[in-house]
Amino acid sequence: MNFTTPLQPATLIKRYKRFLADVITPQGEELTLHCANTGAMTGCAEPGDTVWYSTSDNPKRKYPHSWELTQTQAGDTICVNTLQANALVKESLENHWIKELTGYSSLRSEVRYGDENSRIDFLLEHPDRPKCYVEVKSVTLLHQGCGYFPDAVTTRGQKHLRELEIMAENGHRAMLFFAVLHSGIDSVKVAQHIDPIYAKLFEQVKKHGVEVVCYKARLSPTEVILQSPVSVTG
Known part of the structure; x- marks a missing residue:
């Protein structure tokens, strides 16, 4: 981008x-x-x-x-412009750069879904495949060489995990997508010390079928591009 x-x-x-x-x-x-x-x-x-x-x-x-x-x-x-995270992911989806999310014929943004009045960042669809719900989170908090999410208690983020869990249990694909927007971050952990409720929910929803994918961006004053997969742990 x-x-x-x-x-x-x-x-x-x-x-x-x-x-x-x-x-x-x-x-x-x-x-x-x-x-x-x-x-x-x-x-x-x-x-x-x-x-x-x-x-x-x-x-x-x-x-x-x-x-x-x-x-x-x-x-x-x-x-630091968190609006760019969704723009980056959308560009990558449209160009089929994210190997975990190829093979879909349509892409919609900000689609209403769930029981808690949410909007999913991206809904991917194909006539022959389950729908895929993708929630995007940007990661910029660096501590001792590791990236952490969230960087503050996030009741909104907790809600998104619950919504994704329900989608997975209903037979759809549900994905939490971390976009690493910090050049010093090479791995990501869920910040249990910052938001223990989010960390507990994160482990719960993974057990119930929510997928977790993380990509790191290459950053410069001329362009920002999602480039390489990064590991995520609880």
Whole structure:
């Protein structure tokens, strides 16, 4: 996936109010960026990090600049715009790059399903195969060389696991897809120390047929591409 507009670098001053970040450009101009990531962003938003941002030409936007990538002072690159995870997976599905998810004739996004008023990220269908429900989660939390999900307690994520479990029990394929958007992460674990309820549900739904797949992205200021499988453990 290529960025539609060239990304520009700046130095992070601070992130605040979840949706905003102040940066300073190489020319000394201070800007306020919109941050699409509402999570904790642990290790992804340290003052002094290099931020790569895009700029929208939409005149109605209060904050035309959007925070896309972080280059940490340790040398890692992170895609902090969580909206890109679904775009990456969709591009990969359309191009048949994910070997576990080939052989389907139609792809739909944000389809309502389940008993808890959910929307599945992707629904794959083929007349001769069971439906496949795919829920996408981005992984950016790095600790001691390993990636963790979630990075905060997530009741929404717990709901998604329950919904996937029901789909699997009803004879459909149900998949939890982790997109690793951090160059320093080479394996992923479920963060039992952060959200023990999520970790317990994760082990439960796997036993009931929910599949878990994880791919790592190659990240740069010009493009982001899902590239290689990564292992996931509970």
